[in-house]
Amino acid sequence: MKWLRNSRYLLPVTLGLLGLLLLARVLLADTFVLVPEDADVIVLVALLSVTMIVAIHTIVRISMNYLRLRSVQKVRRETLAEHSRFLNRLDHELKNPLTALRAGLKTLGLTPLNQQQRQLVATMETETLRLSRLVTDLRKLAELETQPLNLRPVSMPDFAANILHLERDRFEAGERFLTSRIQAGQEITWLVDEDLLALAVHNLLDNAYKYTRPGDHVELAIEAQQELILRVSDTGVGISAEALPHIWEELYRDQQIEKIPGSGTGLALVKAIVERHDGAVSIESSAEQGTSVMLRLPALS
Numbered sequence: 001m002k003w004l005r006n007s008r009y010l011l012p013v014t015l016g017l018l019g020l021l022l023l024a025r026v027l028l029a030d031t032f033v034l035v036p037e038d039a040d041v042i043v044l045v046a047l048l049s050v051t052m053i054v055a056i057h058t059i060v061r062i063s064m065n066y067l068r069l070r071s072v073q074k075v076r077r078e079t080l081a082e083h084s085r086f087l088n089r090l091d092h093e094l095k096n097p098l099t100a101l102r103a104g105l106k107t108l109g110l111t112p113l114n115q116q117q118r119q120l121v122a123t124m125e126t127e128t129l130r131l132s133r134l135v136t137d138l139r140k141l142a143e144l145e146t147q148p149l150n151l152r153p154v155s156m157p158d159f160a161a162n163i164l165h166l167e168r169d170r171f172e173a174g175e176r177f178l179t180s181r182i183q184a185g186q187e188i189t190w191l192v193d194e195d196l197l198a199l200a201v202h203n204l205l206d207n208a209y210k211y212t213r214p215g216d217h218v219e220l221a222i223e224a225q226q227e228l229i230l231r232v233s234d235t236g237v238g239i240s241a242e243a244l245p246h247i248w249e250e251l252y253r254d255q256q257i258e259k260i261p262g263s264g265t266g267l268a269l270v271k272a273i274v275e276r277h278d279g280a281v282s283i284e285s286s287a288e289q290g291t292s293v294m295l296r297l298p299a300l301s
Contacts, residue, residue, distance in 0.1 A: 098132045137265035144272045149193040151300060156188035156222045163198065163220065167205050175214035178205075183223035190228045191300045192277060197230075200273040203266040204232040204293050211291070212236035227279075227299065233292040239285040247283065270295070 105125045113121065160180045171178040182188065201220065208218040212234050221231040239247060248271045270293075274281050277297045285291035 094131070094135050098128060098135075101128050102132075134265065137269060140269060144196075144269070144276060149276060150195065151191050151193055153189045154192050154194045154197075156190055156224065156228070157182050159194065159198070160220055160222055163201055163205070167202070167209075171209060171218065174209060176209060176212055177215075177217045179217070179219050181219060181221040188222065188224045188228075190224060190297070192228075192297065193273075196273045196276070197297075200270045200295065201230065201232065203270050207266055207293075208232055208234040208236065208291070211238075216290075228295075228297040230295040230297075231292060233290065235290040238287045238289045238291055239283075240287050244283070244285060248281070267293075 102125065105121055105128065109118070109121050109125070160182060164178060164180055168178060205218065205220070212218060213236065216235045218232070218234045218236075221229075221233070223229050247267050249268065271281050274295050274297065277300065279295060279297040281293065281295055283291065283293045
């Protein structure tokens with residue numbers, strides 16, 4: 001039983017058992033008269049008193065911790081629900097204006113414009129599209145906190161093959177080399193939400209594509225021992241030491257790469273997906289030396 005393996009129960013349980021043994025001795029001796037020789041009865045009373053104090057203290061401490069945990073969980077649920085409602089409203093309210101803006105800019109681009117005007121319209125189209133994607137990504141982040149996982153056994157070799165099939169044309173067109181490496185000799189099947197995990201890996205590969213140059217290499221590696229490990233590594237521009245502690249934050253973008261299109265939500269979304277699987281993420285990177293992002297997912301049942 002789990003409570004017997006918990007060290008905080010050890011003292012009161014031990015003292016209680018000793019007290020019961022001594023009480024049985026008194027009862028079997030058929031006497032309740034205390035004499036100096038009956039020191040064990042005095043010890044019994046002392047042990048039972050200590051047991052009661054320790055037991056009450058333990059019960060109060062456990063109860064307070066439980067109530068504190070319930071309170072924190074309730075506040076967190078309410079905060080997440082309010083956050084999700086806000087982002088859903090934001091997505092709903094901005095969708096129509098952004099669609100109208102994009103349509104208007106598309107029409108404006110068909111009219112006679114000089115070079116400077118065309119460049120301005122192209123910039124506005126890019127930023128409007130970026131804002132639309134940003135709102136959608138923020139809504140996805142909010143939904144991840146509450147939506148249930150659709151867990152099912154997934155063949156990791158097949159999973160990797162599907163990912164590479166979808167990404168290969170883009171990487172070849174951009175003159176990047178995309179490869180995969182699966183742990184040899186095993187048919188790895190893992191219990192995951194395939195759609196969410198695919199979204200996480202696609203986000204990592206999207207980052208790898210954006211922050212590499214023609215001729216660079218990108219690798220998706222998968223292995224499984226006690227846990228499932230997915231690693232996306234590249235030989236791209238890397239991440240500066242100053243930016244590295246902040247990359248998992250929502251909307252954060254390194255100033256040195258602001259000219260590269262992005263919303264700043266990709267890695268935050270990856271982290272949320274992995275944590276929903278009770279996993280962990282880590283990253284290794286340095287400027288001009290490439291980046292390696294590792295996802296570690298435990299076995300789920």
